[in-house]
Amino acid sequence: MSVIGIDFGTTFCSASWVNPKTGFPEAITFPYAVDTCKIPSIVFFPPQGEAVVGYAPYMQIENAATSSDREAIKRHVITSIKRKMRRGGSFQGHSHVEIISLILKHVIEEAQKACQFDSPIDKVVLTHPVVFDEWQKNMLIDAASLVGFSSDKVTLLEEPVSAALSYIKSNQLNDIKGVLVYDFGGGTFDVAYVQIDHHGKLLLPIDPQGDPVCGGNDIDILLYDQWDKMANQKYGRQLNSNPQEVDEPFLSRCRKQKELISVGGGQRQRFSEILPPINGHGFEHLVWDIREDEYNQIISPIIDRTMTKTQIVLDAIRGKKLPIDVVLLIGGSSRIPQVKQRLGELLGNVSLIKTPGLIDTAVAVGASYYAMGDTIGIGSSSQVCSCVYCDREICTTHRFCMYCGKENPLFK
């Protein structure tokens, strides 16, 4: 019996399995041109033939020679189904449940290619945002059943719980009582607090906060706007002839720049770009020497929004006097150096902030851990044991023997 954990994301999916060689959960690396743990959550419905999922349509769009080629594909591509899903909704005649199932199926097939499962995959753990409604969860279950998993073979798990579980278990940290999960992805932002109670259960005692339209993509647009402004100053032109729309190849350059700045740790960088041709203007050359403070200022409107939401959760945690042992940064956009710095200011303590080694896959890996056991600590929470000093029966949840008062070495 094998289990697969899937983080069904708005822009990308990732997955995990329990490696039979080690017995530990791992993120699955998919063998594409570049090794990656992510599969784009997009589905292409060609006018003829079967639906195509993931990198095939994704690369087609990225590499399209002309904008009209790109248009032609995009007319039949659905992206961000996780955000768009509606009960009874459909896209070009394909129900939303069907679209989700196509994505899940593709992820599972690719996982089977990438990993040597020693038995057929017969269980799936799917993660979802805390704020998902029951009908949304039911749609996930329905989608999984279209792939062939009956509802008793599907387990749903909240994303922040999964991330916290993954961090705690992979680092074998059994004394953590509270985790703040800051999840800043490509399109969305979520912040939640996970509490570990004395039974080792992971709970969500605070209302999570989120912004469904605040993510890395919005930062790309801010950089794009800046280039647009510079192009206007220097050449009296815009990047796109229609100011309401973006020039997609150039936007994708902006994404690369953002990633380079994050990797470079926020140091001064020089970007040299060729502007796309628009009516009356050729391929002008534009250079941007971007300083750290300038970059931080440009992107701060988006970062501010995440900080405001985080502050709300922090206030609630403090109001209930709950502990914060760790602040987990997950999601690709949390790599931005400013995030860590601003969060440190907010918390008054930078040392709490941890970025798990697998920033993009913490949620997926947690799903496999969950399949192995849903509590922190070992086994059932209320085992009866004997006091090693006076031999009377006590519980493993008691730190001290209630008869002789001595420490209980079997305390969990």
Next chain:
Amino acid sequence: MTKDDIINKTQDLLNTASDYFSKINGCTQYLPEIEKLRRKLWQPCVLAVGGKVKAGKSSFINALLGKQLAKVGELETTATINVFRHISFADVGYTEEKPVKVVWNNGFETWEDTSFMDSLQGNDDATLKKAEGISHLEFFLDDEKGLLKELTFVDTPGTDAVVGSDGQAHQHVTDRFFRLRQKHSEETNNKMDEADAVIYLVGAVAGANQKQFLTDFQNTTAGASALNALGVLSKVDIDENLLSRRHEQAEYVANSLKDVLYTVIPISAGMNEAIANNKVRYPALQQWLKKMPKAAFDIFMRADSYYFTENANYLNVMYQDSDQLPPSIEERRSMKGDIQWSLFRAISRELYYSDDVESAMVNLYDIANIEAVRKTINDRFFKRSKIIRCNRILKDLQKIVLRIKRSVFVELRSNRADYEAWRSIISMGESDFTKNSADSLRRFINLQLPSLDAIDKLESEFLEHLILPLEELQQEIDGIDREFQLLSTLQSRRNMWSENDYEELCQVLGLYGIREMHSMYDDAVERQSYWQSKAVRLRDRRDQAIAEYAVDCYEELIKDLKR
């Protein structure tokens, strides 16, 4: 599901919620919040009226709401926003001596008497300065059977009543209230003191043409949105030409301002009042008028100077082909009574040319047209407002329910798990001697802590009877709310869109009333892929959301086509 169903179902859900909450340990603390939501559900809608000072606002308001207001109207001031509401138990502090609540800008509230109101009369600098510190005045009326029970009415100072040395005082105050629903998109659950419907009043002037009406409305409706605004062209009885072409004129203005005003309704408050006061006299009046030869009647109706002519030669010529004698000047005076000439003329014409009083009355009510205003406010704005409010209430309820699901049930289980641990301790201390107390301790704990099975059962009931129906209802009305919000966004960013895109989106989003999607059936597939590829190119997330909605709408349309 009809709009009334939605409101009733929301009420039902709130009831179910409080039933459960009083049953489950640890939930009772949420009961006051449910009570608050219940009150919110039945709060009256807010109607605001704006317009020029001489547009005949007070007579229109009296016609719309009944006479109660006029009485308090004497206290009314011109420099503040005045709110009229039905008095309820919640209004602690109301006394007959001090019947007016003053809400100051800093949120402070005081109850004042008539002498305070007197000090707010006038338009001098000192008065305006005082008024500037006031957010609004609230007048309380006991209107158990009247319209005020259903709506709270906001009267704003006229848009052209700018006075005082700085000249800005009035405009400033009015602007504040007329920002209205722009905040809607921010989804802040702020108090419902913004108007659900706004009426912009423009008074007709004799001899004015449609261009002038349009300019008047344009000047009055700055910042308005067809989402909640309605134009009213008042005093349509003022000249005969306008009276006969009033619907046409109103339609012209409505078409020219269709994203600012939902529609424009021509009314005559004076006619409304005249009917109410004098309709018993109409049969007699008709009889008397019908005795006039047509030529004579037409001349009488030209103007009041003709009607009241005492020139015997004129009268003789008018009656030369008739066997009737001209009515005496006294007779004519008493028949007209003290109503305005333009109204008397309109009434007389209808009576003269109609076969009976009833059919004349139909036409007269059509001139008054107050009922149409009432109906539009109710059908178009208030019902939708109520639904949107239901959505807010349901969202709040959902938050509470989820909090319970996440904390209360978890706590119950955790406590029970603790008990399982204690049980072994209880049995450990148990001997023949302590058996009774151990039993009673177990009984006590069992009573306090439901068993795991009982908690499971409670939770699945909670899910089935509360969470699922809640989500279902929310889905049902989310669409309406979403449409409303997208429209607000679309209008606030209209300069971003090309003329064609904007037109199409307004139609798709149902701004112009009932969605006229039939005309779009033909190229629905083409339009869908247009918006599909447009959505990803758009720079702003708000624009994207609108384009994505258009894709969804066309998807539904295509589905319809296939059926």
